Amino acid sequence: MAATPKRPTIKQIAEETGLSVTAVSYALRGERVSAATIERVQAVADQLGYSADPVARALRGGRTGTIGVLVGSLADFWQQTLAHAVQRELRTHGLHTILADADGDPAEELALAARLAAQRVDGLLVAPIGPAGGDWAKLTERTPTVTISGRLPGAELAGEVAFDQTTGVGEMLRHLHSLGHRRIAVLSWAVEASPDRPTERAVREQAATLGLDCEIVQCAYSLDGSRPLALEVLERADRPTAIFCLSDSIAYGVLHGCRELGLQVPRDISVVGFDDHPLSRLVDPPLTSVNWSIDRTARAAVGFLVDYLAGDRGDHRVVIAPTMVVRDSSGPAPS
Amino acid sequence: MAATPKRPTIKQIAEETGLSVTAVSYALRGERVSAATIERVQAVADQLGYSADPVARALRGGRTGTIGVLVGSLADFWQQTLAHAVQRELRTHGLHTILADADGDPAEELALAARLAAQRVDGLLVAPIGPAGGDWAKLTERTPTVTISGRLPGAELAGEVAFDQTTGVGEMLRHLHSLGHRRIAVLSWAVEASPDRPTERAVREQAATLGLDCEIVQCAYSLDGSRPLALEVLERADRPTAIFCLSDSIAYGVLHGCRELGLQVPRDISVVGFDDHPLSRLVDPPLTSVNWSIDRTARAAVGFLVDYLAGDRGDHRVVIAPTMVVRDSSGPAPS
DNA sequence: ATGAAAGCGCTAACAG
DNA sequence: CTGTTAGCGCTTTCAT
Numbered sequence: 001m002a003a004t005p006k007r008p009t010i011k012q013i014a015e016e017t018g019l020s021v022t023a024v025s026y027a028l029r030g031e032r033v034s035a036a037t038i039e040r041v042q043a044v045a046d047q048l049g050y051s052a053d054p055v056a057r058a059l060r061g062g063r064t065g066t067i068g069v070l071v072g073s074l075a076d077f078w079q080q081t082l083a084h085a086v087q088r089e090l091r092t093h094g095l096h097t098i099l100a101d102a103d104g105d106p107a108e109e110l111a112l113a114a115r116l117a118a119q120r121v122d123g124l125l126v127a128p129i130g131p132a133g134g135d136w137a138k139l140t141e142r143t144p145t146v147t148i149s150g151r152l153p154g155a156e157l158a159g160e161v162a163f164d165q166t167t168g169v170g171e172m173l174r175h176l177h178s179l180g181h182r183r184i185a186v187l188s189w190a191v192e193a194s195p196d197r198p199t200e201r202a203v204r205e206q207a208a209t210l211g212l213d214c215e216i217v218q219c220a221y222s223l224d225g226s227r228p229l230a231l232e233v234l235e236r237a238d239r240p241t242a243i244f245c246l247s248d249s250i251a252y253g254v255l256h257g258c259r260e261l262g263l264q265v266p267r268d269i270s271v272v273g274f275d276d277h278p279l280s281r282l283v284d285p286p287l288t289s290v291n292w293s294i295d296r297t298a299r300a301a302v303g304f305l306v307d308y309l310a311g312d313r314g315d316h317r318v319v320i321a322p323t324m325v326v327r328d329s330s331g332p333a334p335s
Numbered sequence: 336m337a338a339t340p341k342r343p344t345i346k347q348i349a350e351e352t353g354l355s356v357t358a359v360s361y362a363l364r365g366e367r368v369s370a371a372t373i374e375r376v377q378a379v380a381d382q383l384g385y386s387a388d389p390v391a392r393a394l395r396g397g398r399t400g401t402i403g404v405l406v407g408s409l410a411d412f413w414q415q416t417l418a419h420a421v422q423r424e425l426r427t428h429g430l431h432t433i434l435a436d437a438d439g440d441p442a443e444e445l446a447l448a449a450r451l452a453a454q455r456v457d458g459l460l461v462a463p464i465g466p467a468g469g470d471w472a473k474l475t476e477r478t479p480t481v482t483i484s485g486r487l488p489g490a491e492l493a494g495e496v497a498f499d500q501t502t503g504v505g506e507m508l509r510h511l512h513s514l515g516h517r518r519i520a521v522l523s524w525a526v527e528a529s530p531d532r533p534t535e536r537a538v539r540e541q542a543a544t545l546g547l548d549c550e551i552v553q554c555a556y557s558l559d560g561s562r563p564l565a566l567e568v569l570e571r572a573d574r575p576t577a578i579f580c581l582s583d584s585i586a587y588g589v590l591h592g593c594r595e596l597g598l599q600v601p602r603d604i605s606v607v608g609f610d611d612h613p614l615s616r617l618v619d620p621p622l623t624s625v626n627w628s629i630d631r632t633a634r635a636a637v638g639f640l641v642d643y644l645a646g647d648r649g650d651h652r653v654v655i656a657p658t659m660v661v662r663d664s665s666g667p668a669p670s
Numbered sequence: 671a672t673g674a675a676a677g678c679g680c681t682a683a684c685a686g
Numbered sequence: 687c688t689g690t691t692a693g694c695g696c697t698t699t700c701a702t
Contacts, residue, residue, distance in 0.1 A: 007453070007477075009679060020689045025681060033687060049473075054453050055393045056679035059694050074419040077412075077614075084409040087436055096450070099434040101422055115431070118342070118389050142342075223613050252617055278558050279412075282587055284619030344695060355673045360697060368671060391695035394678050 008048040016044045028052070058120035066096040067305065068116030068143075070109065072129035072150075073189075074101040075221045076249045078275040078294075079127065082148070085298035086125055093306050095122070102129060104189065104221050110134035117143040123305045128152060129189075130197040146305045146316070148297060151198075159304025159316035161297055168290045168322035169202040172244060172272060175288070175324065177210045180333035181242040181270060184212055185233050187219040187226060187254065188246040199246055199274075215240070219250055226253030234261055234269070241269060241333040248273035248280050251287055255329070266331030276325055286327035292320050343383040351379045363387070393455035401431040402640065403451030403478075405444065407464035407485075408524075409436040410556045412584045413610040413629075414462065417483070420633035421460055428641050430457070437464060439524065439556050445469035452478040458640045463487060464524075465532040481639045481651070483632060486533075494639025494651030496632055503625045503657035504537040507579060507607060510623070510659065512545045515668035516577040516605060519547055520568050522554040522561060522589065523581040534581055534609075550575070554585055561588030569596055569604070576604060576668040583608035583615050586622055590664070601666030611660055621662035627655050 010028070014021045017040055026032045027041035044050075058064045067090050071079045087097040100116055102108045106129045113124060117139055124143050128150035137154035139145070144158035149165075176184060186203050200216055207214035219229050226245070230253055233243065245251035251273035258265050265271050265285055273280060276291035297320055304316040345363070349356045352375055361367045362376035379385075393399045402425050406414045422432040435451055437443045441464045448459060452474055459478050463485035472489035474480070479493035484500075511519060521538050535551055542549035554564050561580070565588055568578065580586035586608035593600050600606050600620055608615060611626035632655055639651040 010681095011679075021680080022682085022690080023688050026688085029681095037687080051449070051453065053394075053679050054450070055390055055455055056694090057681080058390045059388075059394050059678090059696090060680050060682090061694065062681075074415075074422065077415075080409075080412075080415040080419065084415065084436070087409065088438065091438070097435070100432070101419070103423065103426070114386070115389070118386070120390055252614060255617055279587060279614050279618065282590055282618045283614065284617065284621075286619075346695075356696080357674080357698085358672055361672085364697095372671080388695050391678090392697080394680090394694090395696050395698090396678065397697075 007053070008045075008050040009053070010050075012048060013041060013044050013050060016048070017041055063122050063309075064120045065094065066098055066119075066121050068113070068119070068121035068124045069097055069099045070102065070113055070116065070124065070126045070128075071099070072102050072106075072109075072127055073104040073221045075104065075225070076247055077223075077252075077279070078248055078277045081277065082127065082294055082298065085294045086302060089298045089302040093302065095306075104129065106130055106132050110136065110139070113139055113145075122309060123158065125301055125305060126150070126152065144305060144308050146301050146308075148301050149292075149320075157316070158308035159301065160318075161301045161304070162317065162319045163292050164319050164321050165199045166202045166206070168274070168292075168324075169199060170206045171322060171324045172274070172288075172290055173203070173206045173210055173212060173214075175326065175330065176242050176244065176270065176272070177212060179242075179270065179330060181240075182211075182213055182333070183238070183240045184214050184242045184244055185240040186214050186216045186244045186246065187229065187233075187250050188216055189219055189221045189225075189250065203244075214244075219245075221247070221249065223249055223253045223256065226250040227257050230254040230257035231261065234258065234263060239269065242330070243269065243271050244274070245272065246274045248275050248277040248287060248289055251280075251289070251329075252283065255283060255285075255287070265329050268334060270330040270333070272330050276323075280325075281327065285329045288327045288330040289325050291323040291325050293323075296320060342388070343380075343385040344388070345385075347383060348376060348379050348385060351383070352376055398457050398644075399455045400429065401433055401454075401456050402458050402460060403448070403454070403456035404432055404434045404460045405437065405448055405451065406434070406462045407437050407441075407444075408439040408556045410439065410560070410584070411582055412558075412587075412614070413582060413612045416612065417462060417629055417633065420629045421637060424633045424637040428637065430641075439464065441465055441467050445471065445474070448474055448480075457644060458493065460636055460640060461485070461487065479640060479643050481636050481643075483636050484627075484655075492651070493643035494636065495653075496636045496639070497652065497654045498627050499654050499656050500534045501537045501541070503609070503627075503659075504534060505541045506657060506659045507609070507625055508538070508541045508545055508547060508549075510661065510665065511577050511579065511605065511607070512547060514577075514605065514665060516575075517546075517548055517668070518573070518575045519549050519577045519579055520575040521549050521551045521579045521581065522564065522568075522585050523551055524554055524556045524560075524585065538579075549579075554580075556582070556584065558584055558588045558591065561585040562592050565589040565592035566596065569593065569598060574604065577665070578604065578606050579609070580607065581609045583610050583612040583622060583624055586615075586624070586664075587618065590618060590620075590622070600664050603669060605665040605668070607665050611658075615660075616662065620664045623662045623665040624660050626658040626660050628658075631655060
C-alpha cells in the first residue's frame with residue numbers, strides 16, 4: 001500500500017516508444033498520427049496496462065463521461081429502483097454514474113449537486129425531494145441538468161420529466177371517495193422542510209373539490225420511518241377510514257403497523273400508495289397505488305441529457321401520466 | 336450554459352487579497368499564516384462562494400474524502416439496501432460515496448473498481464458477485480479495500496466482512512429437511528459466470544450430508560429475472576417441493592410465479608429466501624429467510640476502512656453470523 | 671509570515 | 687505526422 005507502484009502514465013509510454021507525450025496522447029485517441037505509430041503506442045500501453053487518468057482529464061477540461069445522479073432519499077424503495085434504472089440506462093449510452101443521496105434533507109441537495117458538478121460530471125440528473133431551496137441558476141448554467149419530478153429554483157434546465165401529480169392524486173382520491181371514504185390521512189415526507197410540494201397542494205385542492213376531509217401528516221421516509229407514525233394515526237379515537245401514502249415505502253410501514261395492531265386491510269382500513277414499487281403487487285394485501293413508469297422516466301431523463309450533450313437543444317420536456325393500479329388494499333369504507 | 340462563468344479559484348482570492356496563492360492555500364486550511372490573514376481570506380472566499388476544487392486536489396494527491404462502493408447488482412433489493420446503509424454510514428464519518436454497480440457481471444467488477452481507484456477514492460468497499468476474476472493485487476495494493484461477503488483473487492485487504500454462508504445454508508436446509516422436503520431447487524445467480532461460489536459449494540455439501548436432492552439452477556437476478564425461470568421450474572412434472580432462493584429478490588419473483596400458476600405457498604410448495612430484505616416480512620406469504628444484519632455489516636465494513644485510513648492496521652476481519660427467520664412461506668412438504 | 675516555482679497527468683495551440 | 691510549450695487548480699518544498 002505505501003509501496004505505491006504508481007499507475008502508468010502517458011509519459012512512460014512516451015519514453016518507452018521514444019515519442020513525445022503529445023504524439024502518444026494523440027495516438028491513444030487514434031488521431032492524426034500514422035497507423036504504425038498508433039499500433040506501436042497501443043502495444044506499449046496494453047503491455048503497461050495503461051488507461052488514461054480520469055482525474056487529469058477532468059482537470060484539463062472536456063468530457064468526463066460521468067453523469068451525476070442525485071436522489072432525494074435512497075431510503076425510499078422506489079427511488080432506489082429509479083436510481084438503478086437510470087444508471088442502467090446511462091450505461092447503455094456508455095456513461096458512468098455517480099450516485100448521491102440527499103437522504104431526505106432538502107437543504108443538502110444543492111450542496112451535493114455542487115459537489116457532483118465540482119467533480120466534473122458532464123451532466124446532472126436530479127430527482128429532488130420537494131421544492132428545493134437555494135439558487136440553482138449558477139449550477140445549472142454550467143452543468144446541464146435534467147430534473148425528474150420536481151423543480152429547482154432558478155434552474156435553467158436541459159430537460160424535465162414531470163409527473164402529472166394532479167391527475168394521479170385526483171384518481172386516487174376519487175377512487176377512495178367512490179368507496180365511501182370521507183376521512184383520509186395523507187402521509188407525506190419532508191412536509192416541514194418544503195411545505196409547498198405540488199403533490200400536497202394537489203391533495204388539498206382535489207380533496208376540497210370532492211368534499212373529503214384530508215389531513216396531511218408529516219412522515220419520515222421509508223418503512224421504518226413510517227411505522228411508528230402509522231401506529232400513532234391508527235390508534236386515534238377518530239381513526240381515518242383510509243390512509244393515502246405519498247410513497248409506497250411509506251405504505252409498507254403502514255401495512256406493518258396495521259398488522260401489529262391486528263387491523264385488517266382493507267376491512268378495517270384502506271391503505272394506498274403512490275408510486276407502485278415492483279413489490280407492491282406482492283405485499284399482503286397487494287397495494288393499490290399509482291404507477292409512473294420507471295422505465296419511461298429513466299429513459300426520458302437520460303435521453304434528454306444525452307441529446308443535450310450531443311448539442312440538441314430541442315424540446316426537452318415530457319409529462320408522465322399516472323396509471324391507477326387498483327389492488328386489494330383498498331375497499332369500502334367501514335361503516 | 337456555454338457562457339461558463341467559471342467557479343472561483345484560489346488564484347482569484349489571491350488577487351482580491353493581494354496575497355500569493357500559497358498564502359491563500361494555507362490560510363484556507365488554517366495553517367501557518369496569521370489569524371488576521373486567515374480571516375481576511377475566509378471573508379473573500381465566502382463572498383466569492385469559493386470551495387476547493389476536488390479534482391485539482393485529487394490530481395495533486397492526498398485524500399479526496401470519497402469512498403468507492405462497488406456492488407454486484409443493484410437489481411437486487413438487498414444490495415440496494417446495503418448500498419444505502421453503507422453510504423449512510425460513510426456519511427457519519429464525513430465521507431462521500433461513489434456507488435458503482437457491476438450489474439451482475441463478474442467480469443465488470445475489476446474494471447469498475449479500477450475506475451473508482453483512478454478517480455482517487457480513498458478506499459474501496461466491494462461486495463462482489465462471486466469469486467471475481469482478474470488480479471486484484473495491484474489495485475488493492477494502492478487502494479485500501481474492504482470486502483463484504485466475497486473474495487478477490489490476489490487482494491491484500493484492509494478489512495473483510497465475511498458471511499457465515501455454511502451455517503446459513505445449513506440452517507435453511509435443515510429447516511426444509513425437518514419439514515419433510517427432499518427434492519429442492521436452489522435458485523442462484525451468476526452460477527455460470529463464477530461456478531465456484533462458496534454459497535453453492537455449501538449447498539452441495541450440506542445437501543449431501545442431509546441426503547437432500549438439491550438441484551442448483553442458474554437464475555438471473557431480481558424479481559423480473561427470476562419469474563420466468565420460476566415458471567419453468569414450477570411447471571415441471573417432477574416439481575420440487577421447495578425452492579430455496581439464494582436471494583430474497585429471487586424469491587419474490589418465484590412467489591409471483593406461484594401466484595400466476597395458482598400455486599399456494601406453502602401448501603403446494605415452499606419458497607424461502609436468503610438475505611431477509613426488510614419487505615420479506617410483508618410479502619404474501621411472509622418469506623422465510625436468513626438474516627445478515629445489514630446495519631452490522633455496513634458498520635463493520637465502514638469501520639474497518641476508516642480505521643485503516645486512520646493508520647490502524649489491527650485485525651480487520653469479522654464473520655457475520657446468520658439468523659434464521661422462519662415465517663409462513665415454508666411448510667410441510669406436500670405428500 | 672509569506673512568496674516563487676515545480677509538478678500531479680493530460681490535452682490543445684502552435685509550430686515545424 | 688510529430689514535438690514544444692502552456693496550462694487546468696491545487697499543494698508543497700524551498701527560499702526569503
